[in-house]
Amino acid sequence: xxxxxxxxxxxxxxxxILQWLQTxxxxxxxxxxxxxxxxxxxxxxxxxxxxxxxxxVAPVIIVALGMALVIGTEGxxxxxxxxxxxxxxxxxxxxxxGLLPALIAVxxxxxxxxxANGALVALLGVQPxxxxxxLMVGGxxxxxxxxxxxxxxxxxxxxxxxxxxxxxxxxxxxxAAALAVLIAFVVxxxxxxxxxxxxxxxxxxAQLAGLPVRRVLMVVYVVSGLLAAVAGVLATARLxxxxxxxxxxxxxxxxxxxxxxxxxxxxxxxxSIGGTVAGAVLIQLLTATLIKHDLPPSWTQIAQxxxxxxxxxxxxxxxxx
Amino acid sequence: xxxSIHRPHLLARPVxxxxxxxxxxxxxxxxxxxxxxxxxxxxxxxxxxxxxxVTPKAGSKTCTIDAYGAKKIDLKNATxxxxxxxxxxxxxxxxxxxxxxxxxxxRGVKLLTANAQSQFSKQISDVQDLLAKGADLxxxxxxxxxxxxxxxxxxxxKKVPIVTVDRKINATACKDYVSFIASDFVExxxxxxxxxxEATGGKGExxxxxxxxxxxxxxxxxxxxxxxxxxxxPDLKVVFEQxxxxxxxxxxQVTEQLVQxxxxxxxxxxxxxxxxxxxxxxxxxxxxxxxAVKIVTVDGTRxxxxxxxxxWISGVVESNPRFGPLxxxxxxxxxxxxxxxxxxxxxxxxxxxxxxxxxxxKAY
Numbered sequence: 001x002x003x004x005x006x007x008x009x010x011x012x013x014x015x016x017i018l019q020w021l022q023t024x025x026x027x028x029x030x031x032x033x034x035x036x037x038x039x040x041x042x043x044x045x046x047x048x049x050x051x052x053x054x055x056x057v058a059p060v061i062i063v064a065l066g067m068a069l070v071i072g073t074e075g076x077x078x079x080x081x082x083x084x085x086x087x088x089x090x091x092x093x094x095x096x097x098g099l100l101p102a103l104i105a106v107x108x109x110x111x112x113x114x115x116a117n118g119a120l121v122a123l124l125g126v127q128p129x130x131x132x133x134x135l136m137v138g139g140x141x142x143x144x145x146x147x148x149x150x151x152x153x154x155x156x157x158x159x160x161x162x163x164x165x166x167x168x169x170x171x172x173x174x175x176a177a178a179l180a181v182l183i184a185f186v187v188x189x190x191x192x193x194x195x196x197x198x199x200x201x202x203x204x205x206a207q208l209a210g211l212p213v214r215r216v217l218m219v220v221y222v223v224s225g226l227l228a229a230v231a232g233v234l235a236t237a238r239l240x241x242x243x244x245x246x247x248x249x250x251x252x253x254x255x256x257x258x259x260x261x262x263x264x265x266x267x268x269x270x271x272s273i274g275g276t277v278a279g280a281v282l283i284q285l286l287t288a289t290l291i292k293h294d295l296p297p298s299w300t301q302i303a304q305x306x307x308x309x310x311x312x313x314x315x316x317x318x319x320x321x
Numbered sequence: 322x323x324x325s326i327h328r329p330h331l332l333a334r335p336v337x338x339x340x341x342x343x344x345x346x347x348x349x350x351x352x353x354x355x356x357x358x359x360x361x362x363x364x365x366x367x368x369x370x371x372x373x374x375v376t377p378k379a380g381s382k383t384c385t386i387d388a389y390g391a392k393k394i395d396l397k398n399a400t401x402x403x404x405x406x407x408x409x410x411x412x413x414x415x416x417x418x419x420x421x422x423x424x425x426x427x428r429g430v431k432l433l434t435a436n437a438q439s440q441f442s443k444q445i446s447d448v449q450d451l452l453a454k455g456a457d458l459x460x461x462x463x464x465x466x467x468x469x470x471x472x473x474x475x476x477x478x479k480k481v482p483i484v485t486v487d488r489k490i491n492a493t494a495c496k497d498y499v500s501f502i503a504s505d506f507v508e509x510x511x512x513x514x515x516x517x518x519e520a521t522g523g524k525g526e527x528x529x530x531x532x533x534x535x536x537x538x539x540x541x542x543x544x545x546x547x548x549x550x551x552x553x554x555p556d557l558k559v560v561f562e563q564x565x566x567x568x569x570x571x572x573x574q575v576t577e578q579l580v581q582x583x584x585x586x587x588x589x590x591x592x593x594x595x596x597x598x599x600x601x602x603x604x605x606x607x608x609x610x611x612x613a614v615k616i617v618t619v620d621g622t623r624x625x626x627x628x629x630x631x632x633w634i635s636g637v638v639e640s641n642p643r644f645g646p647l648x649x650x651x652x653x654x655x656x657x658x659x660x661x662x663x664x665x666x667x668x669x670x671x672x673x674x675x676x677x678x679x680x681x682x683k684a685y
Contacts, residue, residue, distance in 0.1 A: 042582060048607075049581045056574055149410050150569065150595070152624065163606060239570050239602060245410040246568035291575060292582035297534065297564045 021314040022263045026278045029261075029307070033285040041292050051170065055238070057284035058176040059084075059231035061277050063251055064258040065183045066224030068276045071259050072187070073200040073220055074268025075121060075128035080228040080255055082139030083113050084248030087232030089147040091158075092242035099157040106229050113139060114225025118218035136252065143244035150243040153236070162237030172234050179227065184273040196220060200268025257283055257304065261311040282307065370683045372641045373668040375505075383660040384495035391480045394457055396653045400431045402456030404447050406464035406488070407439045411595070412622040416685040417462065417487065417642040424645030428653075441465050448472045452479055458656070459483045460648045461498075466491045466537065473497045484651055486644040488537065494663035499655055502647055502665040506538050509638050510545020512671060513617045514553070516636035517546075517588050520615035523554035525587030528561035528579055530572050530600060532592040539564075542592045542619060561586070565596035572599025573606075580607050580614070588615040594625035594637065601633045621672060626684040629677035637672040642685060 037044045063080050070077045087106045094102035113135055120131035164171050187193040195216050199206045207213050228248075236242050260266060261282060262275030283304060290300045386393060409415045418434065425432035433451050437444030441464050448461065452475055459481055463469070469490050476483055483498040492498060517527060529546065532539035543562075550557050561579055565572035572591060576599060579586060591597030597618030604614055611632035618625050621639035628634040647665065655661045672680060 043584060044582075046581070052577045052581055056577065144408065144410055149412065149415060235570065238606075239573060239599070241569060241598075243569055245408070246566070247570060249568075288578055291563050291578045294561045294563065297531075 018314050022311075023272070023275070025311070025314055026262050026275050026282055029282050030278050030285065033282065033289060037285065037289055037292075041289065044292075047168070051168075051173075053281075053284055053288055054173045055170050056288075057280050058170075058172040059235045060251070060254050060258060060280045060284065061176045062179055062231040062234070063228050064255040064262075064276050064280050065179055065273065066227035067252075067255040068259045068262075068264055068271050068273060069183065069187070069196065069220050070128070070224050071200075071256070071264055071266060072196055072268055072271040073217060074203070074266075075217075075220070076132065076256065076266075077117065077221065077224045077228075078129065078132040078252045079113065079117060079135035079139055080224065080231075081248035081251035082136050082143065083110055083225050083228035084232030084235065084251055085140045085143040085244040086110070086113060087229040088236045088242040088247045089143040089244045091233055091236055092147050092151050092153060095153060095155050095158065099155060099161075103233065106233055107226060110225040110229030111222050114222035115218065117225065118221035121221060122214040122217035140244065147242060147244050150241055150245065152241045154240075158237045159240055162234065162240060172238065175230070175234065179230070180273060180277050187271050187273060192216065192219070197269055197271065200270075202269075254280070254283065257308055260315070261307055263311075263315070265315050279311075370641075370643060370685075372643055372647045374647065375666040375668045382494065382663040384499050384655070384663050385660050386482075386655055386658050388495055389482060389499055389655075391482050393658055394656050396428070396430060396458075396649070396656050399457040399656070400433060400455050401425060401458045401460060401649075401652065402433045402435070402448070402451030402454070404444055404451060404459070404461045405434065405436045406444060406462045408436060412685050413620060413640070413642045417644055420643035420645035421460065421648065422645070424649045428649055430649070437464055439464060441468065445469075445471055449475055452476065452481060457481060458652050460644075460652070461485050461490075462644075463488045463490050469497070482652070482655060484648055486648055487642070500651055500661050500663055500665055502644060502651065502667070504640050504667045504669050506541035506640075507545035507548075509619050509640060509669060510542040510547075511549040512545075512638045512669075513542070513590055513619055513636070514546045514549035516617045516638065516671070516673065517590055517615065518550070518554045518557060520617065520635040521557060521587045524556045526558050526560040526583065526585060527588040527590060528563075528576075528583070528586055529559060530565040530575060530589060530591040530596040531562055532564070532567045532596075534564055539592060546590055557588075565591070565599060567593050567595060569595040569599040569602070572596030573603045574599075576600040576603035577606065580604065580609070586614060588617065588635075591616060591618040594618045594620040594622045597634060597637075598624055598628065601628055604633070621670075621684050623681065623684040626672050626677050626681045629672055629674055630681065632674075635673070637677075639669040639671055641667055641669050 043049060067077055067080065086109055090106045090109045091102050094105040117132050117135055120126040121128050161171055166174065195211050198209070198211060199213055199216055203213060232248060235247055258279035259276050262279030263272045264270060264276060286303050286307065287300050290303065403421045405414065405418050407414050409418050421434070422432060433454055433456055435447035435451055437447050444464050448459065449472070451459065459476060461483060463485055466489060469492060473492065484500050484502065485498055486502045489501050489503065490498060494501065521527065529543060531543060547559060550559065561583060563575045565575050572595065576589065580603065589600050591600055597616050600616055615635045616633065617636045618634060619638045619640055621637050625634055625637045629637060651661050651665065
């Protein structure tokens with residue numbers, strides 16, 4: 001009897017630990033990296049440094065927020081990097097009319113891109129990975145046709161968007177923070193958020209329950225496209241140049257990593273926005289640590305892979321509800 | 322030097338976009354034709370900007386048409402095929418392709434072009450396409466150094482001579498291909514080191530923004546730089562080497578980390594102009610003054626040379642992309658039966674604060 005109890009108790013504890021790791025592991029990881037850096041990295045503990053890390057991670061967070069919504073519906077959006085490039089191209093082309101008209105044009109393009117993804121997934125029932133792959137490849141192509149090479153931008157409003165601040169906090173950080181709060185609110189407190197999670201949990205069940213499955217999915221992909229465009233605009237503003245060739249390269253992978261490491265399961269039905277933000281910060285700190293200590297760039301990739309494997313392992317204990 | 326690019330054409334935009342979508346759909350499937358409407362103002366190839374050859378050392382190997390085993394033809398009646406490796410999305414590739422087109426036009430030679438869009442398998446099929454379309458002579462800007470056997474076989478079957486430009490193919494000269502025309506990347510690294518030594522006074526800590534990993538340009542520009550520093554300025558220490566992937570944004574991000582963790586950094590050697598301009602953006606963002614950190618780059622694009630004029634960049638070592646005249650001259654001599662050198666090394670110039678202002682017109 002005693003033996004049997006031990007045997008059943010052990011896996012339970014393991015499952016509990018895994019569950020804790022999946023939910024809080026990413027915060028623990030961020031805390032650990034912060035402590036390690038404060039101890040070993042010269043000049044780490046400075047406002048200037050934290051500002052740099054936050055500014056660099058802001059576009060990743062913004063893209064990852066959209067990715068979290070998509071993954072919450074048991075989908076994935078591979079086109080986010082291409083949409084960033086598209087945003088950069090459109091911004092450069094329309095900047096002659098002024099910043100606001102250019103931003104409206106960018107939003108229109110991004111919404112169309114998102115609609116295209118959404119239509120394929122929601123109306124035609126194409127697998128999200130395939131549907132968004134098309135735009136991932138084609139989107140950058142279109143961006144490059146519109147703007148074949150890097151172009152310097154000399155718009156004062158755009159420059160101040162990229163480098164300005166309010167009492168020392170850069171606009172980029174404020175925008176990313178505001179969007180994170182907004183998306184978290186949508187997920188937790190709105191009907192739309194609940195419908196989204198219900199669809200991710202089980203699309204057939206959501207359909208049977210009479211939820212507007214197609215409409216919700218369309219909106220989710222449009223939001224993901226719009227957020228990617230915001231990130232593209234901010235990155236372009238910071239660089240003061242539109243670079244459709246390399247802007248947003250591999251961003252889809254960074255965003256998916258942030259979401260998964262942050263404890264949102266790829267199987268849908270559950271979203272952690274706090275975890276997603278922390279996941280992006282974790283990867284940023286990891287990269288910064290390795291760069292600051294001048295370790296070979298290949299180490300960064302290996303370290304990221306290890307973090308992903310840990311996250312996926314932690315997620316193993318908890319699939320669909 | 323800002324081009325006025327924001328000319329609004331309200332009606333033209335939707336058309337451009339529709340075309341864009343159409344072109345994007347077909348771009349990966351078809352080879353580009355000769356006249357795809359490239360920017361003509363870029364092609365101001367005066368004699369001044371033409372590539373000059375380093376005087377070959379005595380006894381360096383040459384190749385003739387008899388040794389190679391091809392037929393003599395008149396270049397004027399020939400069709401030349403040019404296979405470009407990367408998309409014309411950076412100034413180097415744009416200038417390179419344009420220079421080939423300009424020279425073909427000048428000589429009245431029919432030119433077929435193809436662009437592999439950075440996919441090696443596409444480049445192999447591009448070249449085979451060019452052969453099928455009747456190219457008598459080939460100029461290849463290879464994406465990779467290895468894996469060209471199928472192309473050599475196909476070209477040899479048709480007795481089509483090949484000249485490679487800017488990157489070398491690992492194969493036998495005067496058998497698999499005729500000549501290789503390029504800059505000496507190790508030498509570019511050495512000359513960048515010379516400029517860095519002069520700018521910093523040969524003392525202090527410097528950083529390297531490396532190009533993409535696994536690329537011979539990166540390896541050789543790094544090798545030359547480090548060799549020369551070790552040899553001439555042992556007090557100059559390379560304390561930081563991180564990749565910026567030849568891209569401006571990555572150069573900016575890496576430099577931001579650099580100036581925070583090593584505020585005493587004296588100089589930054591960027592292995593291309595774009596990363597150097599990214600470093601400039603990062604230094605501006607960190608509130609540094611122009612010239613506080615010495616930046617030396619390689620390429621010679623207009624933006625970088627302008628940054629010398631503004632005081633942000635100390636020196637730019639040129640890597641001349643205008644291969645057209647030299648490639649056609651080589652093909653011309655070769656097809657007439659004259660001797661041509663197997664390795665043709667270009668004499669690259671350089672820009673510093675002394676000549677940046679008057680020579681900015683030569684930059685691409």
